[in-house]
Amino acid sequence: MATVTLNQAEKTYANGYKAIHGINLEIQHGEFTVLVGPSGCGKSTLLRMIAGLESISDGEISIDDKVVNKVAPADRDIAMVFQNYALYPHMSNYNNMAYGLRNHGHSKSEIDSKVREAARILQLEDHLERKPSQLSGGQRQRVAMGRAIVRQPKVFLFDEPLSNLDAKLRVDMRLEIKNLQQRLGITSVYVTHDQVEAMTLADRLIVMNGGVAEQIGSPIDIYEKPETLFVAGFIGSPAMNFLPGKVSDDRTHVVVGDKVKLDLDHDVEAGRNVTVGIRPEHFRLCGDDAGPVSASVRMVESLGAETLVYLDFGIGNENVTLRVQGTHQFAKGTVLKLSITPDMIHLFDTETGKRI
Amino acid sequence: MSFKNIRREDASRAVIVHGILLTYTLVALYPIFLVVINAFKTRKAIFRDPMGFPNAETFSLEGFTKVLAKSNFEVFFYNSFTVTVITIAIVLLLAAMAAWALSEYKFPGNTVLALYLAIGIMVPIRLGSVSILNLIVDLGLINTLTALVLVYVAQGLPLAIFILTEFMHQIPKDLKEAARCDGVGEFKIFFAVILPLIRPAVATVAVFTMIPIWNDLWFPLILAPGDGKQTITLGVQQFIGQYVTDWNAVLASLSLAIIPILILYLIFSRQLIRGLTSGAVK
Numbered sequence: 360m361a362t363v364t365l366n367q368a369e370k371t372y373a374n375g376y377k378a379i380h381g382i383n384l385e386i387q388h389g390e391f392t393v394l395v396g397p398s399g400c401g402k403s404t405l406l407r408m409i410a411g412l413e414s415i416s417d418g419e420i421s422i423d424d425k426v427v428n429k430v431a432p433a434d435r436d437i438a439m440v441f442q443n444y445a446l447y448p449h450m451s452n453y454n455n456m457a458y459g460l461r462n463h464g465h466s467k468s469e470i471d472s473k474v475r476e477a478a479r480i481l482q483l484e485d486h487l488e489r490k491p492s493q494l495s496g497g498q499r500q501r502v503a504m505g506r507a508i509v510r511q512p513k514v515f516l517f518d519e520p521l522s523n524l525d526a527k528l529r530v531d532m533r534l535e536i537k538n539l540q541q542r543l544g545i546t547s548v549y550v551t552h553d554q555v556e557a558m559t560l561a562d563r564l565i566v567m568n569g570g571v572a573e574q575i576g577s578p579i580d581i582y583e584k585p586e587t588l589f590v591a592g593f594i595g596s597p598a599m600n601f602l603p604g605k606v607s608d609d610r611t612h613v614v615v616g617d618k619v620k621l622d623l624d625h626d627v628e629a630g631r632n633v634t635v636g637i638r639p640e641h642f643r644l645c646g647d648d649a650g651p652v653s654a655s656v657r658m659v660e661s662l663g664a665e666t667l668v669y670l671d672f673g674i675g676n677e678n679v680t681l682r683v684q685g686t687h688q689f690a691k692g693t694v695l696k697l698s699i700t701p702d703m704i705h706l707f708d709t710e711t712g713k714r715i
Numbered sequence: 716m717s718f719k720n721i722r723r724e725d726a727s728r729a730v731i732v733h734g735i736l737l738t739y740t741l742v743a744l745y746p747i748f749l750v751v752i753n754a755f756k757t758r759k760a761i762f763r764d765p766m767g768f769p770n771a772e773t774f775s776l777e778g779f780t781k782v783l784a785k786s787n788f789e790v791f792f793y794n795s796f797t798v799t800v801i802t803i804a805i806v807l808l809l810a811a812m813a814a815w816a817l818s819e820y821k822f823p824g825n826t827v828l829a830l831y832l833a834i835g836i837m838v839p840i841r842l843g844s845v846s847i848l849n850l851i852v853d854l855g856l857i858n859t860l861t862a863l864v865l866v867y868v869a870q871g872l873p874l875a876i877f878i879l880t881e882f883m884h885q886i887p888k889d890l891k892e893a894a895r896c897d898g899v900g901e902f903k904i905f906f907a908v909i910l911p912l913i914r915p916a917v918a919t920v921a922v923f924t925m926i927p928i929w930n931d932l933w934f935p936l937i938l939a940p941g942d943g944k945q946t947i948t949l950g951v952q953q954f955i956g957q958y959v960t961d962w963n964a965v966l967a968s969l970s971l972a973i974i975p976i977l978i979l980y981l982i983f984s985r986q987l988i989r990g991l992t993s994g995a996v997k
Contacts, residue, residue, distance in 0.1 A: 412892050433898035445889035449911040459897035506897070 361436075361513035361546050362388055363409060367418035370404055370570075378404045380570045381418060386563075389544040391537070395557035396567035397593070402550045403518055405567070409548060410516050411435050422513055433462075435514075438507035442519040444499045446491040446506075453478075453487040456505045463510075470509075477505040480539070497528045504536070508543065515540070515547040521556060533559060554594050558582070566590045588712035591636050591705060597667060600679045603709070604635040613706070616674040619652050624701040627715055634712075636705035639667070639682035642697045650696035654679065656689045670695065747973065754778050754966035761962055778967030782954075788968065790943055791950030796975055798860050798946060799928050802867040806924050807917055809868070810875035815905050817876070818883035819891070829880065835873025840866070841933060848937055858941035866934050871924040878923070882916035883909065918986035921979075929976050947972045 363386040370379035378401045386392050394402040407413035409420055411432035419426050427435050438459075446455050453474055460470045478484045481501045491499050500520060507515055520536070521529045537560055540547050551557055557564055558578045566573045566581060566589070574586045578594075585591035591599045604613040604621075608629045612620045615635055627633065643650070654670040657678055666687045669678040681697065689695070706715040752768055753761050760773035767773070782788050817829050840847075847866060856862040886909060894904045910917070935949040947968070954964040 407892075410892075410896060412895065432892075432895045437896065439893065439896045441889040441893060443887060443889055445887065445893035447890070447894075447908060458899070462898040462903075506893075510897075 361423040362386060362421075363514055363546060363548065364421045364424070365405075365409075365418070366421070368405070368408060368415055368420055369417035370401070370408060370413065371416040378570050379408070382572050384565065384572070384575065386546060386548065389546055391540055391547045391549065391560060391562045392565065393549045393551060393557045393561035393563070394565050394567055395551055395554060395561075395593070396573075398552060400567040401570040402552075402567045404570075406439075406516055406518055406548060406550045409514070410437055410439050412439075436512050437514045437516055438510045438512040439516040439518065440500075440503050440507050440520045442522055444491070444503045444523075446499060446502055448491055451488050451490055452483065452494070452502045452505075455491065455502055456509050459506060459510050473509045473511075474505070477509045480508070481505050481535075496524050497532060500524065500532060501535075504539070508539070508545075511543075511545075513546065515545050517547065517549040517551075519551055520549075522551070522553070529556075536560065554596060558594070564594075566593060568593075584714070585636075585705065586714050588634060588636070588707045591707065591714075595638055597639050597680045597682065599636045599638050599705070601707075602635045602637070602672065602674060602679070604633050606631045606633060613704075616672055618673060619654075621651070621699060621704060622701045623704065623706075625704075625706050625715060627706060632709050633715060634707040634709045636707060637679075637699060637703065639680040641703040642681045642683075642699055644681075644683055645696040645698050650698040652697040652699070653694050654697065656691055656693045656695060658691070659687070659689050661686055668695070750966050751970050751973075753962070754970040756963075758963055761966075775963075778961075778963030778965075779971075781961070781964045782968045782971065786950065786953065786964075786968075787943070787945075788950065788971070791945050791947040792971075792975070794860060794939075794944060795929060795946040795948070795972075798863045798867065799925055799979075801864050802871060802928055803921050803924055805864070805868050806871040806875050807921060810872055810879050810920065811910060811913070811917065812905070813872075813876045814879035814883050815909060818880050829876075832873050832876050835869075836877060840870045844933070844937060851938055856938075858939050858944050860939065860944060862938045863934055863946070866938065867924075867928045867931075871928070874923060875920045878920050879913065879916055882913045886912055914986050918983040921983045925979055925983075926976065929972075 363384075365382050365384040367381045367383060368379060369377070369381050371377045382405065384392075394405060396402045404413055408415050409422075411427065411430060415428050419428060421427060422435055422437070432439075446452075447458065450458065456474045456477060457470050460473060465473075474487070475484070478487055481504060483498065483501055483505060486494060486498060486502075491502060494502065500523075503520070517536070521532050524532060533556055536549075549556075549560055551560075561578050563575065564578045564581050565575045568589050574581055574590045576584075581590060581594055585594060585599075588601065592601065602615045602619075604615040606613050606623070606627045606629055607620070610623070610627060610629050612622050613633065613635055614620055621635065642652075654672050656668055657671050658669040660667040660669075663686065664684070666683050666685065668681040668683065668687070668689060670681055672679045681695075707713065708715055749765065753765060755769040755775065755778075756767075756773045757775040757777065760767070760769070760775075764773075769775075813832070817825060817832075851857055851862045851866075854862075856865070890908065890912075891904055894908050899908065930948060931946075932948045932952075935946040939945070940949065951965055951968045951972070954961040954968070
């Protein structure tokens with residue numbers, strides 16, 4: 360177990376491009392930290408900086424209070440799981456797992472017992488003598504994880520380990536990773552662009568955008584109180600609806616478009632232009648009762664357990680997404696009555712994108 | 716367009732492509748075929764019916780007996796084989812290491828160095844024959860196999876480095892990084908992880924390097940023409956006279972000379988077909 364500390368860590372490439380802008384972060388013993396963000400946001404770069412595969416331009420990264428800026432990856436006591444597995448194709452799965460231990464000079468019997476133990480945990484016992492090419496994607500990823508756990512490193516680093524797997528396998532492996540990490544209690548840093556993975560795996564979530572940590576917090580905190588428009592839009596699926604609005608003169612509601620009025624309990628000055636954020640799941644269908652909002656149906660997607668309805672709020676071509684439980688058949692053009700409780704409304708400053 | 720039509724178009728294209736390739740193969744192999752069948756015929760039969768197969772009447776091994784009994788065939792053979800094998804080994808090792816450095820490490824002058832090496836592909840080494848001869852004489856290496864090996868290494872390196880660099884670029888970056896995280900040193904990464912992965916490329920380069928060396932007449936002629944140092948292509952020349960050529964012996968020795976290169980080719984070509992990176996990454 361170990362702590363990982365980032366102190367103003369920066370990465371500037373030789374061509375002057377600044378990929379990481381001064382990130383501060385303290386990862387506790389045994390904590391599962393997830394870096395999430397769109398492609399190109401610097402999350403992988405940051406992970407590779409922790410691994411030692413990418414140099415650190417400025418600031419410090421420490422593992423267990425020891426600054427590792429100049430330490431080679433092999434000496435940082437980390438193990439990394441790569442997106443495309445990166446197994447040695449010419450070695451058997453057994454040797455793939457044993458290779459790192461051999462290079463660290465462990466005895467043969469010790470290596471054998473560790474590899475067999477890892478294979479047992481990962482249910483790979485029957486595949487040890489085969490080559491990686493003879494395994495399915497999920498099994499290969501398990502071998503890659505086995506290679507990481509036999510080393511019993513201080514820190515696990517995962518670089519989008521599930522993105523090459525099909526949807527069902529991804530869910531299974533996600534549970535396996537979480538289970539394994541909790542059992543072994545090893546500090547982990549996990550990079551993903553998939554916000555479902557991020558929400559389910561993380562003890563602490565770091566939402567990155569353009570080389571900056573936009574928000575750091577527990578997944579539920581980030582879901583409930585996104586600090587910026589970017590975080591609000593990125594976390595949650597389907598994404599949060601953003602509507603341009605203006606606070607009414609009496610400050611009791613916000614006006615969206617021409618006709619929609621939403622009750623407010625925020626403390627905002629009158630007449631201010633704001634961006635209103637409402638999650639699709641936070642609208643309530645009011646049946647025949649007159650709800651405060653009425654909107655016509657543009658399109659319906661039935662997912663079985665839930666239905667996504669795309670509504671016309673009268674603000675140009677933009678759809679507003681509504682998510683309701685169960686199966687519903689709405690004809691195009693049907694007018695729905697909706698309500699929303701004021702504490703489910705997020706307000707953001709239109710200029711700065713910051714939460715109000 | 717329906718699927719049927721697409722399939723028909725594919726089929727006709729396949730017929731055309733295979734037709735062209737087959738024709739080329741026949742044209743290329745026919746002289747070798749003639750060499751081999753005539754090596755087993757009497758001298759008269761060679762001239763009377765050069766295209767015919769040897770039959771009970773015309774079959775003769777006189778060429779082979781002459782070659783094996785009257786000349787130093789084993790010596791020529793040994794010389795050619797030694798020069799070829801040692802050259803291949805040196806070229807492969809040096810080229811692979813250079814290619815690894817050029818593709819993996821970023822250092823000032825990387826591109827310039829790669830270009831400089833590539834120029835060697837475009838400039839035929841024979842243009843430098845005179846200065847090479849002078850150099851070898853000054854080094855006191857004339858009439859040695861070492862001279863041939865040195866020249867052939869220089870001749871083989873540029874193309875080998877060029878091909879291997881391209882292959883090295885295709886090795887997934889993650890694989891090297893996984894090895895680095897596993898605590899593998901750079902030398903070991905090269906020998907234990909990278910080299911096994913580029914075996915097909917190494918085999919390709921081996922074939923490209925081997926054939927011109929085995930077939931070369933020029934450098935053995937100017938650098939090592941002395942007794943006991945001749946290679947097989949040079950050795951065969953003793954049967955070719957200004958007035959009389961001993962065709963039985965020439966054809967027999969040429970037939971024999973095909974065998975080792977064929978064996979080497981078979982060894983390497985098994986590797987050529989094998990795609991070894993499968994399973995490394997998705």
